[in-house]
Amino acid sequence: MSEASSKALQSCLQRMQTAMTGLDEIGDATARSVAKDLVDALLDLHGLALARTITFLMNAEGGRVLAEGLADDDCVAATMLLHGLHPEDPETRLRKKISAMRPHWGVRGFRVELTEVSASSAKARLICSNPIADRRAVLVEVETALTDAAPDLDAISVEEVEEAEPESAAALQN
Structure with missing residues (x-):
């Protein structure tokens, strides 16, 4: 991964952490709950779509090699790990x-x-x-x-x- 890509990934992860911390600081319990539900729903959708994409790849000719190649990218690997989809143990x-x-x-x-x-x-x-x-x-x-x-x-x-x-x-x- 290039230095620019690595910095972009670290920046994104930091923004996510800051936002999640900010959610805990919302005074309105209803608003906090709705915001957390939205984050959970977005992550679930993202995970389902990624799982289907990886399944499609794995079933295609040469797809396993492609999926493993994608997993070598730090950004893609981080997302696969987030959803428990990384092809390597x-x-x-x-x-x-x-x-x-x-x-x-x-x-x-x-x-x-x-x-x-x-x-x-x-x-x-x-x-x-x-x-x-x-x-x-x-x-x-x-x-x-x-x-x-x-x-x-x-x-x-x-x-x-x-x-x-x-x-x-x-x-x-x-």
Whole structure:
């Protein structure tokens, strides 16, 4: 996703959050209830239309590949996730994100391994092969990348570990 598209998505999500918070602040209980019902109805309609579109795609020749390609777009993926329609499970999305980030993270001296995924959470290991100046920033970066890949999980934790020296290297130092 381009930087402009990413910013547009983040802006849209922020506007939605602000509007939903604003609904809770409406003093008139009837107006608040009607507004929330309208939002729910619009989301339901949106979800039904998207579900039918994805069903149509999946039944068409080559449609599965197209649906999976659409799911690679962050904006489309966010909408699919909102309605429980993403064609990939969280583990697949996490593994794809880790694979995509491997070259970027590798040149910076660390790698990430997925160690556990359940229906509601995931655990990963951040393995550092050399000293990293700002370990906390790297940990936050990895957690953010994984959360962006699987926002439907309740929790994603990343454990930091030092890479063990190979036995031959340790023996040479003695």
